[in-house]
Amino acid sequence: MSAMWVGVLGTSAIAFILKFMGHSIPEKYLTNPRMLRINTLIPIALLSALVGVQTLTDKGKWIIDQRLAGVCVALIALRLKAPYFVVVISAALTSALIYRFK
Amino acid sequence: MSRVNRATATQSLSVSFTVGLYGIAFGAAGIAAGFSILQTCLLSLLTFSGASQFAIVGVMGAGGSALSGIATASLLGIRNGLYGLRMAPVLKVRGAKRIIAAQVTIDESTGVAIGQEDLGNQAMKYGFWLTGFGVYFFWNIFTVLGALGAQAMGNPSAWGLDAAVPAAFLGLVWPRLLGRFERTLAASAVLLAIALTPVISAGLPIITTALLAVAFGWKVRP
Numbered sequence: 001m002s003a004m005w006v007g008v009l010g011t012s013a014i015a016f017i018l019k020f021m022g023h024s025i026p027e028k029y030l031t032n033p034r035m036l037r038i039n040t041l042i043p044i045a046l047l048s049a050l051v052g053v054q055t056l057t058d059k060g061k062w063i064i065d066q067r068l069a070g071v072c073v074a075l076i077a078l079r080l081k082a083p084y085f086v087v088v089i090s091a092a093l094t095s096a097l098i099y100r101f102k
Numbered sequence: 103m104s105r106v107n108r109a110t111a112t113q114s115l116s117v118s119f120t121v122g123l124y125g126i127a128f129g130a131a132g133i134a135a136g137f138s139i140l141q142t143c144l145l146s147l148l149t150f151s152g153a154s155q156f157a158i159v160g161v162m163g164a165g166g167s168a169l170s171g172i173a174t175a176s177l178l179g180i181r182n183g184l185y186g187l188r189m190a191p192v193l194k195v196r197g198a199k200r201i202i203a204a205q206v207t208i209d210e211s212t213g214v215a216i217g218q219e220d221l222g223n224q225a226m227k228y229g230f231w232l233t234g235f236g237v238y239f240f241w242n243i244f245t246v247l248g249a250l251g252a253q254a255m256g257n258p259s260a261w262g263l264d265a266a267v268p269a270a271f272l273g274l275v276w277p278r279l280l281g282r283f284e285r286t287l288a289a290s291a292v293l294l295a296i297a298l299t300p301v302i303s304a305g306l307p308i309i310t311t312a313l314l315a316v317a318f319g320w321k322v323r324p
Contacts, residue, residue, distance in 0.1 A: 006168040008141045011175040012148035018179045019204040022186020025196035038319035042177055044284055045291040045315040047275035049308040051158045054268035057299045070265025078276045088127050091234045091269030092262030099259050
């Protein structure tokens with residue numbers, strides 16, 4: 001089985017187990033305020049890290065290219081409260097244009 | 103249909119459609135990361151949790167191992183367990199129904215359900231199921247469209263997909279950056295992950311930033 005398949009099936013299995021556990025465990029076991037606080041912060045750290053790595057690195061090296069321009073435009077779009085698809089498309093357009101003409 | 107239910111239904115369906123549209127970005131991201139159309143669609147059908155799905159394709163697309171991808175995705179999936187904890191006493195379901203309820207326990211179904219709290223338990227249930235099924239339907243339809251579209255495009259860089267993927271992540275994290283505290287955490291995570299990238303193998307720099315979340319969350323916020 002390829003690594004991709006392991007990733008797809010493993011992620012799916014654990015995702016379901018986590019969801020199902022929530023529905024099956026009595027509430028009193030999981031209400032530690034520190035755990036709850038950390039849990040809301042984990043997505044912020046991981047998603048931000050993904051943005052950084054996908055924008056500024058390639059194959060384990062630091063690289064500045066058209067992606068950075070695209071993500072900067074996305075950042076501006078978000079600041080202007082643009083809808084999600086405008087954010088994504090404006091990033092793609094910027095990056096594609098620079099890639100084509102650089 | 104009563105008046106109460108109509109308000110809940112409208113909210114559920116508009117959330118379902120808008121969030122479902124994100125599926126296009128995910129479908130395209132899966133293909134750009136080197137996953138097949140089938141694998142990308144299975145992630146939406148089986149994992150069915152946007153942030154986790156983006157994480158596995160993001161980490162593995164950047165050359166990370168399956169293990170670090172699964173670990174990152176699973177850390178992001180913990181919150182669904184907490185949503186289940188919140189929803190279980192509202193839904194009171196067993197057996198096959200509980201399995202289905204678990205699968206559609208995500209940010210949106212829980213969010214809409216909690217939003218109906220003032221309207222009573224019945225409206226909460228209604229909001230949960232309608233939003234859960236609604237997002238499931240649209241998310242999967244749009245994943246297929248995004249994957250097919252990206253497949254037809256060929257070279258991801260020529261179409262800007264290489265920037266669309268991090269922009270899609272940015273759009274996911276943006277609403278969570280409520281104050282200085284959250285923004286500091288986000289900036290620290292970006293810096294740490296980039297700094298570690300040339301040093302440790304792909305995928306690990308991302309999951310390492312979970313430690314930052316632990317450090318930031320350990321103390322009570324000022």
